[in-house]
Every structure is written in structure tokens, then in C-alpha cells.
Amino acid sequence: MAIFKGAGVAIATPFNEDHSVNYDEFEKLIEMQIANGTDAIIVCGTTGEAATMTEKEHMEVVKFCIEKVNHRVPVIAGTGSNCTQTAIELSIEAQEYGADGVLCVTPYYNKATQQGLIAHFTAIANSISIPVIMYNVPSRTGCNILPETAVYLAKNVKNIVGIKDATGNIAQTTEMMHLADGCLDLYSGNDDQIIPLIALGGVGVISVLSNVAPRQTHDICQKALEGDFESARNLQFKALPLIKALFCEVNPIPVKKALTYVGIEAGPLRLPLTEISKEHEEVLKKAMEEYGLIK
Template identity: 35%
Template sequence: MENIDAVKQRIRGASVVPVITPFHESGSIDFDALKNMIDWQIKSGSHAISVTGTSGEPSSLTTEERVQVMETAIKAIDGRVPFLPGTGSTNHDETMYLTKKAYEIGADAALVIVPYYNKPNQEALFKHYKTVADSVDLPIIVYNIPGRTAVNLHVDTLAKLSQECPNIIGVKESNKDFEHVNRVLLKCGRDFLLYSGIELLCYPMLAIGGAGSISATANVAPTKVAEMHNAWNEGDIKRAQDLHYDLMPLNDVLFKDTNPAPAKAALGMLGKINPTLRMPMDVPPKEVQDEIKSVLDSYGSELKDAAANK
């Protein structure tokens, strides 16, 4: 494994894009569109790539398909930026299998979601993550998203994991409790990598010492999201703030329906993908699609030109 400190340095201050999984109208994976999406993201300035996270509809993919998506992604990235695939599942053995696969194909780290639906208690969560971390020589970023898993990974549990598992190096917090995310760095240490998964907290998270964001919005506006991080990293606070507020209308509309349906609708409008989702997910209602189009139009030709020129 690459030195953990070197990995942390490469992914600190990063806009990590949780790339959607494109499908053909038939529902099969459109691997060519996936490769094109990844190439566009990198050329647009995104700092790192993730796949098969929430935005990638992992629960709608078979285990074999998740491996295929990871393998396609790492080939498309071709070493240009770090690769942090999502390997978590509600099934412990599947999480172990996918995390080991991520290591085998050369991922830089794995993003491991809190198991959903099962609602494990804190001790069970500790055992789950420790077993995964101990099984593979790969940096692990925990993914805490209580709104979709129905359980919140407590700060004390995360701190214990960070102390006992040297390769648990950070967390993606899709957690609207800003007191909670402040306490993550207090308890886990300021060197712990804290990523925002809540779009309106991406900039505020940087201000408290966060390491960046893993934002669904970056699928649609990769340059703007990356530039916000670049501005912060360069000390241009006003520019970072301006981009934060500039992105707010897009952030808002992309969560008018369940992610990634609005993001896929927007990417379809920009001509990047077929906006198909797999059942039980479906396209957003017409009124939400109309709102998405209106917001995209409000940016003038900026987003459309960016999508067309890369």
C-alpha cells in the first residue's frame, strides 16, 4: 500500500466526484458513457473520482456489476487522479469482498458506507468497520449518511475506529448536524480527513478544517465545484464564498427528488448521458424536471458550454 500519509496528502483539499452510473434505456450499464463521464470530470478539474457511492446507485447493481464499474473506472482514470470507489453494502461479506477487490485493482482508498436497513448498534458498527479495515491493506474512508442508512455513526465510535485502525483515515459526513461534524475533528484529530456529503456544507466544512467534499453536484458542475476548493486552498476566501453561493441554486434543485435522479436528469439535459435509472428508482416528476431546466438555464450557456467542450 502507498504510504498512508502520501495518500492523505493527495486527497486533502479535494473535490471528489461520486460519479453516477449511466444506463442504456434497456437498463444495462453504459460503460462507454461511464468512461466519457470520468474523462470529462478529470478534464474539468475534478481532483479525485469515486464510483458506486450513493450517486452511483450501488443497491441497484449486482456485486459483479459493481466490480465491473470499478474496473472500468480505474482504467478510464489511468492514474491521472486518485480513485476512491464505494465498496460498502448492507451485507458484511459483500463489503469485505468489494473492499478487497478495490485493493486488488489498485484503488487509492475505499469509501465504505454505514450498513443501511439493518440499523446496527454502535458496537456492531465498530466490529463491522474494524473487521473490514483489518482485512485489507488499503486506506478506508467511512461514509456516514444517516438520512439513508437510518443509523448515525457516533463521533465516539468513529474516534475509537480511527485510534485502533491506522488505515481508517477519514469520513464522508452526509450529516446536517454541524455540531456533530465539528466534534469529528475534535475527537479524531485535525489530521483526520473530513469530507462533506451535504452540498450546502461543502464550503463551511472547509472552514473548520475539512478535507474537501464528495458532492453529487460535481457530476453536473465539476469545474465550479473544483474551483471552489482551489480558491479555498489558495487562500482566496472571497472567491470560494462567491462560488459557494453561485452553486446554491443548483445544489437546491438537485435534491428536489431522491439523488441521483435529479443529477441524471440534469446530465441528460446537458447531453452527457441517457438519464435512465433502474427500478425502483425513476426519473423526477415533470415539475421537478422543469425546475432543473430552469436552474440550468439561469446559468446561461456556462454549464452547457462546459459540458460540450470537454
């Protein structure tokens, strides 16, 4: 049984002008998500700027999210690190706070071998009893979980249950799902590939788009999961210009600006990320207007 099916939001973390976490706006964003049909909340991932949080701050945000959601939807904590021991410690703490699962990115910079990835994910999963979703995003980490590795882990480690696939490599994903034969829950890590990955047997998306369009992203997934691919395809096509605009600069730069247009004061980004350029801000605003999110 999947931790969730449908659209899980890779939720942004609002900051105050002094770059501290803006918990009032974060709670507002959480409530907006739940009110608009988000199927799960993934906290402290890439979009949540976990890379520039201290470990203490990271886990305070996770704890806050779990408490505010209060079991209304699953909360999955981003606990990945390029240090296996750090990932273990974060995962144990997330479980203690009541997380429904953890999302662990492949070790970045280290460039682990496939054997190293097996050892890394196995060690994390064996340290906790809640489900683990692996996160494969080679463009950011320089490390790729090959199909055979992902399937080996799913078949041999009982609580490794899923993978967020942001490879953009449909051939690799197809091979992985063929080898998995149903043992691995697949989530699209790219908002422009929700339909293709669900067609391959996926169960949903971990989404940036959901931050500003939670109901619409949920509906794309729901239609596809119901087998109504024509309706799902039309909804996916309609969202493509906005999805493109949300990635006109590196995530989460555009989505934090986009949130301000829908009433969430997401605040500044932490260095080394910088504010969106004026040129791209106009592109983003126009896409949101055309999608009907702002007037």
C-alpha cells in the first residue's frame, strides 16, 4: 500500500526578511494545501530549501509541519544527506516526531557507486520502521540510481517502498518499472511528466506546481489514476506553460515568487540562491494569469 496516491506537494518554506522561518505563513500554506486537495505534504526537500538549513532548524520545521497537519494527510520528511550517518539521525528524529515516511535523496557530491547506494539506503531504512522513498535526481546530485539498484533495494529492504523519479529519462524509468513488477511505488519528480509516469504504473507526483495549484495538480493525478487519460492529458497540457515558468530559474526561486501572487508571503531565498530576475518574473506572472491563478 502506497504512503499516498495522487499529488504530494514538495512544500516551500516561507522565510522572514531576516531569513528566519516564517511559521505563520508556513501554517497558512499548509492549510491552503489541505483545503485544496493535496494528497500529501513533503517537507524540507529541495523546494523547502533544506540544503541551507541547520540540522536543528531542519527538524524544527519538520516537527512543526507534522503537528499542524495532525494526521489529515500524510507528511513525508526530507531527511537525505550526502553523509549516511546524518541521514540516519534525521530519519530517526522524523520518525519520533510522527512522520509517515521519509524522502531520501541520493548522496550528492560524493558520487557513490551503485554498491554504495545500496549500502547507504539500506542503512537509513534499517534505522527506522517507517517507509522510505528514494529520490533520484541526477541533474542535482551527480548520482543516478540505476533500475537494477532501485529494484534490488525495494525487494530486499522491507521499508524501502518507493522512488521519486526526477531523471527525465523515460527509457530508464520504463526499464525500472518492468524489473520492479509492482514492488516499487513510482512518483514523478517532474511536473511535466506526471501522465507518462502514471501510465508506466506510477501512483502520483511529488510536485512543485502543487504549491500554487494544489487542486489542479491533484486533479491531473486523479484523472490519470482513474484511467481517464484524455482528461488528465488535457489538464497536463493546460498546466505546461506554468510548469515551464516555475522552472525558468532553478527551483525554488520561481515558486517562492509565485506563492506571493496567491497570497502566501514566502519571503526571500537563502544564499546561494538569489531572487528571480525581472525578466523571468514577468514570464512567471503572465503564466499564472493565463492559468487563472491571478487576475
